[in-house]
Amino acid sequence: MKKIIETIKNIWRIEDLRSRILITILFIAIYRFGSFVVLPGIDPGKLQQLQQQTSEGLMSLLNMFSGGAFSNASVFALGIMPYISASIVIQLLAVVVPYFQKMQREGESGRRKINQYTRWLTIAILLFQAPTYLINLRAQTQGTGAFMVGDGFWFMASSTIILAAGSMFILWLGERITDKGIGNGVSVIIMIGIIARMPGAIIEELTTALSGAEGGGLIKFLFEIIALLAVMALAIILVKAVRKVPVQYARRIEGNNRQVGGARQYIPLKLFAANVMPIIFAQAIMFIPLTLAQIGDNPSAIIAKFTDHTSFVYNLVFVILIIAFTYFYTAMTLNPVQMAEDMKRNNGFIPGVKPGKPTADYLDSVMSHITFPGSLFIALIAILPAFASIFGINQGFAQFFGGTSLLILVGVVLDTLQQIESHLLVRHYDGLLNAGHVRNRSNVAAY
Secondary structure (H helix, E strand, C coil), X not given: CHHHHHHXXXXXXXXXXXXXXXXXXXXXXXXXXXXXXXXXXXXXXXXXXXXXXXCCHXXXXXXXXXXXXXXXXXXXXXXXXXXXXXXXXXXXXXXXXXHHHHHHCCCHHHHHHHHHHXXXXXXXXXXXXXXXXXXXXXXXXXXXXXECCCCCHHHXXXXXXXXXXHHHHHHHHHHHHHHHCCCCHHHHHHHHHHHHHHXXXXXXXXXXXXXXXXXXXXXHHHHXXXXXXXXXXXXXXXXXXCECCCCEEEEEECCEEECHHHCCEECCECCCCCCCHHHHHHHHHXXXXXXXXXXXXXXXXXXXXXXXXXXXXXXXXXXXXXXXXXXXXXXXXXXXXXXXXXXXXXXXXXXXXXXXXXXXXXXXXXXXXXXXXXXXXXXXXXXXXXXXXXXXXXXXXXXXXXXXXXXXXXXXXXXXXXXXXXXXXXXXXCCCCCCCCCCCCCCCCCC
16 A cells, blocks of 8 residues: 555656656546537437337446446447447458558558548448437337437437437547557556446445345355455456467577577466457447347347347357457557568577577467467356356346456556556556566557
8 A cells, every 4th residue: 555655656757757647636636527418409308218218138248338428328328339330440451451560560650541441431330320310219218208309300410410420529539548548548547437337236236235135145245345455366367478489599699509698588468368349349330230230120030139248159259259350450459470580580490490480480380379269268257157147146237247347447457556556667666566577568549
């Protein structure tokens, strides 16, 4: 506790870091305030059916990612997910379309072009999702008089523009947090939306436990809290996991194969290099059936199964998507050929492996072997909320037992602490984390 207090004092002494934290808090406050600003022409007191719809199933996940704005019919109702969906599409195009591959190799100018295409695609997705949201809102509030000015064409058109502008404003806030705040802006926005739902979910679960007809409700709640803490500890281990695979290397000095300083050196390849991005990608894909179900009053049986996050079909497809995206994202972020070239350029080599293509093949083989168990591990955590729901835990509270919410929460908190610690270490202060324990993790939403 003494170390934490001293660290907080050190943070406040650093003017730049203090300014960044205060700016981040300001932008977060703006985001949370906008989550309660209801669309013009909507009576917020008549949204009970919409709030009931978002209390379970995939709708509750969508509502959680928006920080409750979805169920409030807020101007921020669509949240940041359309941008994430657009980013997924662009990254897929970068794999199969030569034009986007060329832009990736153009450095900073290419990244600016890709970001611009991502924004345009985000707007296109918003212009599709906003009307479907409004159609669902009209279906859920039919006969309640929630539409104070009617639900005709002009209302639909103006509300679509407002919802699209709201999501783009959230994106702008995230970028400002990245540039002017503590970094990881989009990730912080997602994390805040998740944290905002946690107190209400805990209170609801406690109320349900205390009002149960059978005894032992409080004991059951305490066991649930212990289980949640255990799962959080497991998630921390996973996010921080670094596998020291047997990729030992040395450096050539004056033509001799000797190790610098006589110490062993390793290439740290992570057990789960893709972090939580595969879950975010898979979750965005799983939202597609939910969007289709909103369009029609009677969705097909297959689509209905995909809207139930506890169904076997949903979880099977979810696991397959997570494994596939893990390999995909790892291949995008870790290039064995580039690693082999960099190693050769720096006079490095792997004992027993020839430089060049043999080194690249060796690194690729090692990554393939450790990526599969890592993807299974992350997929298991991703489907834990479904098991929690099956065991009788309320939907809102069950979401924190695993899945995207828990891993994003843990990952962003650790990344943020790492950002703060880097500022402290530069100025010779001790940080909140032990040095070297959190190593170069990719951001939860690295865009």
